[in-house]
Amino acid sequence: MAEADDVELPRGIALAWGVAANPQRGPKREMSVEQIVDAAVEIADAEGLAAVSMAGVAARLGYTPMSLYRYVSAKDDLVLLMHEDATGAPPESVREADGWRAGLEELYRAQLASYHRHPWVLDVAITGSPLTPNGAAWMDAGLRILADTPLTHDERMTVILLVTGAARWAGIVAAGYARSMRETGADAAEITRREDALFRQLVSADSYPDLRAAVDAGVFVADRDPFAEGLRISLDGVADYIADADGRRKSGAVPARALFEEEDAAIAGDKRYREAQRAQRDAEKQLRDARKVVRQVAREARERSRADSR
Incomplete structure (x- = not known):
């Protein structure tokens, strides 16, 4: 197994740790990685991550996109550095x-x-x-x-x-x-009230009995x-x-199974395996539908029984 010193650091990681080689080409350096990251974070704070682009950051700083690439060679590296800056150190x-x-x-x-x-x-x-x-x-x-x-x-x-x-x-x-x-x-209370109303409208006791019971108990509007x-x-x-x-x-308690098992990864792309999974999902849906019918018939039978006893 290779020693840690033998592992080549990705450019973004090297920049984050301050061990990346400084840019050697191009005109005299007027920018810094820190300035680029600050500008990108400002854009993301104002408009969201999707609004961040190398061109947009360059324009904010008054340079061309190619100027940025001498400091941060890929957008993925820029996003990594933005994440590092926004996360900060724990208080x-x-x-x-x-x-x-x-x-x-x-x-x-x-x-x-x-x-x-x-x-x-x-x-x-x-x-x-x-x-x-x-x-x-x-x-x-x-x-x-x-x-x-x-x-x-x-x-x-x-x-x-x-x-x-x-x-x-x-x-x-x-x-x-x-x-x-x-x-x-709308404020948060209005949004939760609307969500609660939608759940009450769409979630029936026949199809989702336990969820409906939770809705009726007020879980979506609880303070x-x-x-x-x-x-x-x-x-x-x-x-x-x-x-x-x-x-x-x-x-000597046995540890939990691994989240991603090698066997599952090996068969995930097998066509017959995917077809079997699809058949299992279809069967589970049929079982849910059958249970719904059983609950409906049972409710109707109870109603008839009550009517006959009057």
């Missing part, structure tokens, strides 16, 4: 929190606040682990929070992914509501933060998991 409040639970809750709030400041960050495609200084700093801060727990390194990373994933989902939903508010002029509540429940589970660390070690 000291994350490291200063009292106890692992308070620390993880602060990590969640800090990451969510970052998404509120730069919601376009959520549109950046995830292509792997965050191999940038600020990305590493957030992971390091999270792992430090759990350093005094009996969890293994793998388990600590799993908990960090749980918390950061919750923050990302909360950020995506918040960004969606903010976009709807800008486009419709609560389901993501913060979900995090609380998740951390309750983490607390139990930490408390049972010794017992789990002694019992």
